[in-house]
Amino acid sequence: MSIPDRLKIRPVDENVVARMLELLPDIEEELEAGGDAEALLQQWHQHANHRYTTDAFLNYWKSTSEEDFVLTALNPEPTVDQELQFSEACAVIDVFKTGELSEHETDYYLNWLETQFPESNISDLIFWPDEWFGDASLFRDPGGAFRPGSELTSEQMVGYAMARCGRSLPGSPDDLVLPHPLPPTG
Known part of the structure; x- marks a missing residue:
């Protein structure tokens, strides 16, 4: 099984990815030196769809690669798909x-x-x-x-x-068996 074509993330421009990979160590370096990296962050945010805190720039390496950090920043913001089946x-x-x-x-x-x-x-x-x-x-x-x-x-x-x-999707089976009671929201 794979992601339906219409729901796949569109590829991002490789030049944008390369530029953001160039900016990333410069942003880190300036922040580590105590600067605010404002000019570099402005360049970053010209392309990014996800805004990271400055702490994220200093700590991302603990949990992800540079490339995934950049690609996650470039991910589009999801919206409700009214046609979702x-x-x-x-x-x-x-x-x-x-x-x-x-x-x-x-x-x-x-x-x-x-x-x-x-x-x-x-x-x-x-x-x-x-x-x-x-x-x-x-x-x-x-x-x-x-x-x-x-x-x-x-x-x-x-x-x-x-x-x-409370959302119902088209194509939902009428006979879908849910084996456990719905838990209360907490």
């Missing part, structure tokens, strides 16, 4: 299970899903369903390991997200 939302979730997404793509599609299903906390549902439901026994054995067969399908995840936020 149930099968398309499921396809996006399925891709998380493959591990094929880069870090910046993962960031974009998690934000995209949260935008499609506001207040659903769908990222926790995907990665930490025991936390989302507030009941580890639904998914884990007494030793804490995930029980085989307890994994939710992408269809069920979309169903729970729709139920939580």
Whole structure:
């Protein structure tokens, strides 16, 4: 399964990526020296769709590469897709299970899903369903390991997200079974 073509992030200009990769160490250097890097940040923000704090420029290297930091800054802001189909939302979730997404793509599609299903906390549902439901026994054995067969399908995840936020998508199956009661919002 892959991201439907119409939902794929559009490629960014390689020259823009190269320029931002050039700016990044200069911004870091000026900030580390106690400067505000204002002129460099203005150049950065001419291209970036995501505004980082100055702390992010000083600490990104602890959790990501330079390239993913730049590409994440260039990710478009997700908007609600009024034409979104149930099968398309499921396809996006399925891709998380493959591990094929880069870090910046993962960031974009998690934000995209949260935008499609506001207040659903769908990222926790995907990665930490025991936390989302507030009941580890639904998914884990007494030793804490995930029980085989307890994994939710992408269809069920979309169903729970729709139920939580009140959005219904075209193409949703009438007979979708959600195996656990919807937890109260916390």
